[in-house]
Amino acid sequence: MPRPARIQDVAAAAGVSVSTVSNVLNRPERVNAGTVEKVLAIVAELDYVPHPGAAGLRAAHARSIGLVLPDIANSFYARIARGASDAAFRQGYALSLCHSGDDPEREAEYFSMLVAQRASGVVVAPLGADPGRLERLRRRGVPLVLADRTRPTAEGCSVSVDDVAGGALAVAHLLEGGARSVLVVNGPREIRQCADRHQGARQAARRVRGAVLEQVVTPRMTVECGYEAGLAIETAPDAVFCTNDFLAVGVLRALTERGLAVPGDVRLVGYGDLDAAGVAALTTVRQPVEDLGAAAIELLLDEVEAGPDHIHEARVFAPSLVVRASAP
Numbered sequence: 486m487p488r489p490a491r492i493q494d495v496a497a498a499a500g501v502s503v504s505t506v507s508n509v510l511n512r513p514e515r516v517n518a519g520t521v522e523k524v525l526a527i528v529a530e531l532d533y534v535p536h537p538g539a540a541g542l543r544a545a546h547a548r549s550i551g552l553v554l555p556d557i558a559n560s561f562y563a564r565i566a567r568g569a570s571d572a573a574f575r576q577g578y579a580l581s582l583c584h585s586g587d588d589p590e591r592e593a594e595y596f597s598m599l600v601a602q603r604a605s606g607v608v609v610a611p612l613g614a615d616p617g618r619l620e621r622l623r624r625r626g627v628p629l630v631l632a633d634r635t636r637p638t639a640e641g642c643s644v645s646v647d648d649v650a651g652g653a654l655a656v657a658h659l660l661e662g663g664a665r666s667v668l669v670v671n672g673p674r675e676i677r678q679c680a681d682r683h684q685g686a687r688q689a690a691r692r693v694r695g696a697v698l699e700q701v702v703t704p705r706m707t708v709e710c711g712y713e714a715g716l717a718i719e720t721a722p723d724a725v726f727c728t729n730d731f732l733a734v735g736v737l738r739a740l741t742e743r744g745l746a747v748p749g750d751v752r753l754v755g756y757g758d759l760d761a762a763g764v765a766a767l768t769t770v771r772q773p774v775e776d777l778g779a780a781a782i783e784l785l786l787d788e789v790e791a792g793p794d795h796i797h798e799a800r801v802f803a804p805s806l807v808v809r810a811s812a813p
Contacts, residue, residue: 489627490531499527534600549579550785551599551607555587560759561729561774562610565632568778569608576786578605587612600627605789608632608781612676628788630781634677638797642784644777648678651770651804652685655726655754658768658806660693662813664723664752668699670714670736671728672706679706682728682756703732708761711735716743721751724812730755730762730769737765737811752812768812770804777802 496503501520508515509524516524527533550573554562566582573580581604583595592611599607606628629641636643659667669686672679683700690698699722703710711732715725716739725740727733733755740747747753755762758771780800788795 490533492533494531495524495527495533498531499524534597548577549581549602549604550782551581551583551595551604551609553583553585553592553595553607553609553611555585555610555612557582557584560761561757561772564774565610565778565781568775569782570778571775572779572782576782578782578786585609585611596627606630606785608778608785610634628785630785630788632777632781635799635801638799640797642781642788642797642799644780644784644800644802646772646777646802646804648681648804649685649688651756651772652682652726652728653689654685654804654806655682655756655770656686656689656698657692658808659724659726659752659754659812660689660696662724662752665693665695666697666699666722667724667726668701668718668722669726669728670711670732671700671702672710672732673704674702676706679728686726707731708735708738712739715739721745724752724754726754726756728756730757730759730765730767733767733769733811734761734765737767747811748813754812758807762807762809766810768809769807771807772804773802 492503492506496506499506501524505516505520506524509521513521552566552569554566556562557566566580570580581599585592585595592609596607604627608630610632611634631641631643633645634643635645656667667686667690669683671683674680674683687698690696701714701717703714706729708731711727712735714732715736721740725736727736733753737747737753740751740753745751753767755767755769758769762769784798784800
């Protein structure tokens with residue numbers, strides 16, 4: 486992991502003394518405006534985060550962990566938080582919950598706050614992450630574990646679910662039940678989980694002679710988008726696989742309003758086994774979400790405590806199928 490920028494690095498890049506950088510950050514009224522502007526530009530460029538307090542305090546970490554999630558109202562992320570919180574509590578750590586809204590700038594601001602507060606490390610679940618965005622976070626120098634997304638071990642630890650296997654489970658179940666035409670109602674393809682689940686669905690379809698797999702992509706993975714997709718289906722397929730449970734609930738509502746029986750006319754499978762799936766009696770792919778949160782904390786604390794002896798892991802969990810009334 487790259488070394489975080491130090492005050493000496495800022496001073497060297499700006500061509501000023503360390504004391505001048507310190508004054509710019511703490512007593513800017515003592516420094517001329519041009520130097521302040523120059524130093525602050527270097528601070529931003531190097532992602533330098535000043536650590537408050539005396540030298541002894543700077544060397545110590547608070548027993549707290551940051552958890553940065555894109556949507557705390559989504560029950561999937563709420564369950565990650567529950568697993569992470571329980572695991573952190575067992576180890577004597579407090580969890581600081583940060584709602585990023587999947588905004589890279591807000592995410593970076595949270596990292597600055599957590600570093601300044603001397604958090605021991607951060608678990609982050611970025612919905613639409615790109616390599617440059619993650620590298621920017623890693624440069625802050627704080628231990629970082631990526632949740633719900635795989636990551637090369639050379640770059641750090643990650644915990645995820647095998648979504649390719651999950652998509653294959655869902656479609657294989659529908660095909661084994663006699664379906665031959667399957668419609669995949671998917672979210673945005675730039676979301677890695679959506680792409681992986683569709684890849685698994687294709688793999689399952691290729692194993693069955695005569696199986697036809699089609700796809701509809703929605704702008705968001707919500708009940709409303711699922712409902713609109715269900716209304717737009719011209720010829721009802723034998724079965725529908727939705728890449729999350731919210732989409733499936735919307736499709737179920739639309740099909741019912743159109744007079745189609747589920748599972749009599751169309752069999753339906755969702756993904757996630759969220760609370761909505763149980764209420765709607767959806768067959769769905771279950772993810773061990775609480776385990777994701779707990780494993781992320783375990784890997785993070787091992788890195789904090791083991792230091793250079795820590796070995797990065799990419800821990801991948803297997804999904805399972807939960808059969809209910811929508812696709813027995």
